[in-house]
Amino acid sequence: MIDTVVLIPAYKPDQKLIETLQKLSEARYMLLVVDDGSGSDYDAVFIEAAQYARVVRYATNRGKGSALKRGMRCVLKCFPNASYLITADADGQHRPADIQKVCDRLHQKGGFVIGSRAFVGEVPLRSRFGNTVTRGVYRLVSGVKVQDTQTGLRGFSRDLLGWLTKIPGERYEYEMNVLMTAARDGIAIDEVAIETVYENDNSSSHFRPLQDSVKIYKEIFRFALFDR
Numbered sequence: 001m002i003d004t005v006v007l008i009p010a011y012k013p014d015q016k017l018i019e020t021l022q023k024l025s026e027a028r029y030m031l032l033v034v035d036d037g038s039g040s041d042y043d044a045v046f047i048e049a050a051q052y053a054r055v056v057r058y059a060t061n062r063g064k065g066s067a068l069k070r071g072m073r074c075v076l077k078c079f080p081n082a083s084y085l086i087t088a089d090a091d092g093q094h095r096p097a098d099i100q101k102v103c104d105r106l107h108q109k110g111g112f113v114i115g116s117r118a119f120v121g122e123v124p125l126r127s128r129f130g131n132t133v134t135r136g137v138y139r140l141v142s143g144v145k146v147q148d149t150q151t152g153l154r155g156f157s158r159d160l161l162g163w164l165t166k167i168p169g170e171r172y173e174y175e176m177n178v179l180m181t182a183a184r185d186g187i188a189i190d191e192v193a194i195e196t197v198y199e200n201d202n203s204s205s206h207f208r209p210l211q212d213s214v215k216i217y218k219e220i221f222r223f224a225l226f227d228r
Contacts, residue, residue, distance in 0.1 A: 001081065002028045002029065002030055002081070003081060003082060003083040003084060004028070004029050004030065004082065004083070004084040004085070004086060004103055004106070005029065005030045005031070005032055005075050005079050005082045005084070005085050005086070006024055006029045006030070006031050006032070006086045006087075006088055006099060007032045007033075007034070007068065007071040007072070007075065007085060007086070007087050007088070008020070008021075008031070008032070008033050008034070008053075008087075008088050008089070008090050009033075009034045009036055009064050009067035009068055009071065009087070009089075009090065010033055010034065010035055010036065010038065010046075010049075010067075010090035011035075011036040011037070011038055011061060011064070011067075011090075012038045012039075012042060013038070013042065013045055013090040013091070014045070014091075015045075016090065016091055016092035017033070017045065017049060017090040017091075017092075018045065018048050018049060018052075019092065020088070020090070020092055020094070020096070021033070021049055021052040021053055022052065023096045024052070024096055024099065025052045025053075027096065027100065029086075029099075029103075030054075030079055030082060031052055031053030031054070032053055032054050032055075032056070032071055032074060032075065032079075033046070033049050033053045033054070033055045033056070033090075034055075034056045034057075034058070034067040034068075034070055034071045034074075035055065035056065035057040035058060035067075036058055036061055036062060036063065036064065036066070036067040037057075037058040037059060037060040037061035037062060038061075054074075054078070056070060056071065056074055058070070062170060063170040063171030063172070063174075064171055064172055064174065064175070065169040065170045065171050065172070065173065065174025065175070065177075066170040066171075066174075068087060068164075068174060068175075069164070069165050069167075069174070071087075072085065072161045072164050072165050073165055075158075075161060076158075076161050076162070076165075082158060083157065083158050084103070084106045084107070084110075084155060084156065084157060084158065085155065085156045085158070085161060086099055086102055086103060086106070086153070086154070086155045086156075087152060087153070087154045087155075088152065088153050089152040089153070092197070093152075093197045094115070094152070094153045094194070094197075095194075095195055095197065097195075098115050098153060098194035098195055099115075099153065101115065101192045101193075101194060102114075102115050102153060102154070102155040102192055102194075103155065105155070105190060105192050106155045106156075106157065109190060110157040111156075111157055111160070111187070111188060111190060112154070112155070112156055112157075112160060112182060112187055112188065112189050112190065113154065113155040113156075113189075113190045113191070113192060114146070114148065114151050114153065114154045114155075114189060114190070114191050114192075115148075115151055115153035115154070115155075115191075115192055115193075115194035116146070116147040116148035116151060116191040116192065116193060116194065117131075117147075117148050117151060117194055117195070117196040118147070118193060118196055131148060131149065131150050134149045134150060134176075134216065135147070135148070135149050137220055138176070138179060138180070138220065141180070141220055142179070142180060142183035142184075143183065144179075144182075144183045144189065146179065146189055146191065147191055148191075149176065149179060150175070151194075152175065153194060154175075154178075160187070163181075163185075163187075164178065167181050172216060173216045173218070176216045176220060180220065
């Protein structure tokens with residue numbers, strides 16, 4: 001029985017989303033795509049995506065965290081046979097083989113699993129520096145050592161989905177809030193090593209280095225001061 005959903009939030013995706021879905025459709029996954037308000041210019045991409053996945057669409061952009069939580073609520077409501085959820089990005093950085101690694105670990109141990117990059121090879125300087133700093137700050141505040149705090153490749157047992165939908169954050173800060181809340185609530189974070197992939201110097205990313213980093217660090221210190 002197929003028991004794992006791969007959830008992909010997508011904002012103005014290109015053909016890499018379709019290529020990822022095509023490859024994943026050959027494996028034993030249920031697929032779910034949440035369009036985070038990409039607009040009518042991207043209708044063709046999502047129509048094609050619907051050949052492989054259930055597609056849920058927002059009319060306006062609400063942020064990655066909002067798209068992830070909507071997808072999680074959809075899994076709870078519409079995928080009763082799903083025992084596990086894996087989140088992956090739409091830009092082709094998460095290879096099917098690495099998604100399978102997270103899936104395998106979930107089936108072995110359950111809980112919360114992240115796919116961690118080693119940041120070797122040709123990594124954009126802003127990405128290498130950003131993850132190094134954020135990793136250090138997260139460890140200092142939470143007391144938990146995690147190799148890759150910014151990875152979007154994450155896996156969860158179904159029993160964690162209700163918990164996940166209650167965590168605050170609508171944009172990129174949501175994923176850091178998940179890590180902080182897990183540390184606070186004593187939920188272990190398991191890691192599996194995955195490939196470090198950046199295509200075209202990560203030009204397809206919608207992450208805004210200044211604005212989104214400010215939100216992330218604001219949330220880290222809010223947890224440090226008020227939620228520990």
